[in-house]
Amino acid sequence: MPVTDVSHDLDARTLTIVADFAAPPKRIWEVYADPRQLERIWGPPSHPATFVDHDLAPGGRMNYFMTGPEGEQYYGYWEVESVDEPHSFAFDDGFALDEEFTKNPDLPVSKNVFSFTDHEGGTRATYVGIYATAEGLQQVLDMGMVEGASTAINQIDELVTA
Amino acid sequence: MDGTDEDRVDAWFQALSDRTRRDILRRVLAGEHSVSTLAASYDMSFAAVQKHVAVLEKAGLLTKRRQGREALASGDVAAVRSVGTMLTELESLWRGRITRIDELIAETHPQKD
Numbered sequence: 001m002p003v004t005d006v007s008h009d010l011d012a013r014t015l016t017i018v019a020d021f022a023a024p025p026k027r028i029w030e031v032y033a034d035p036r037q038l039e040r041i042w043g044p045p046s047h048p049a050t051f052v053d054h055d056l057a058p059g060g061r062m063n064y065f066m067t068g069p070e071g072e073q074y075y076g077y078w079e080v081e082s083v084d085e086p087h088s089f090a091f092d093d094g095f096a097l098d099e100e101f102t103k104n105p106d107l108p109v110s111k112n113v114f115s116f117t118d119h120e121g122g123t124r125a126t127y128v129g130i131y132a133t134a135e136g137l138q139q140v141l142d143m144g145m146v147e148g149a150s151t152a153i154n155q156i157d158e159l160v161t162a
Numbered sequence: 163m164d165g166t167d168e169d170r171v172d173a174w175f176q177a178l179s180d181r182t183r184r185d186i187l188r189r190v191l192a193g194e195h196s197v198s199t200l201a202a203s204y205d206m207s208f209a210a211v212q213k214h215v216a217v218l219e220k221a222g223l224l225t226k227r228r229q230g231r232e233a234l235a236s237g238d239v240a241a242v243r244s245v246g247t248m249l250t251e252l253e254s255l256w257r258g259r260i261t262r263i264d265e266l267i268a269e270t271h272p273q274k275d
Contacts, residue, residue, distance in 0.1 A: 017253075031266060068185070070181055139191075
């Protein structure tokens, strides 16, 4: 497991994940810079992601949707704030209402900084997400919970019907 | 875990063992929905959707309130799971992403500089 540390602070409304990869930062950067690679890693196997728009540049927008097991679609967007290739990028991560990627004002937006530094011949990646309110973090956690649980349960479904 | 907790976990897993119910729960976690709006989203009768909502309500995953003639449903996960457990679930989404990056970089050829 390449994850070295996960920490969360409900008071500061921050989630931090640190992971080490056996490839240089340039290679990890490519995963985010190439929409076909990014969609292979962003959604869980039960909810693959499709990036419709991909502009990893300051002021750029990334629009994507995730498709569930019954074909249902969940829309999201990233609004890119700053880019320092191949070391870091910062963006707002939000939910969208529809295929026009209209922002959903009722769901929380998080501020994210992804950074990649040289570390023992590979890369140390640090992912930081900050939510404006504790309720916002809670809401995202609630949604993440269901996604995780349904993935596990789908696997049980497959096992018992095999 | 005592008998009451076990019963609750059973009810929870049973409620989530159905795809339609998982989908209903996803929708009501994102915001309050009327049962009739939910029913319009599925290719099944209003009564069948109502029954799914009732199973989720009984499991403590969803709460309902009345507004005039409408029954409004919203997700209530906090009632059954602690914040700590939910954080673990969000972590697992992240762990999944990181494992997929690891697999992706392992399968491609090293970059020529």
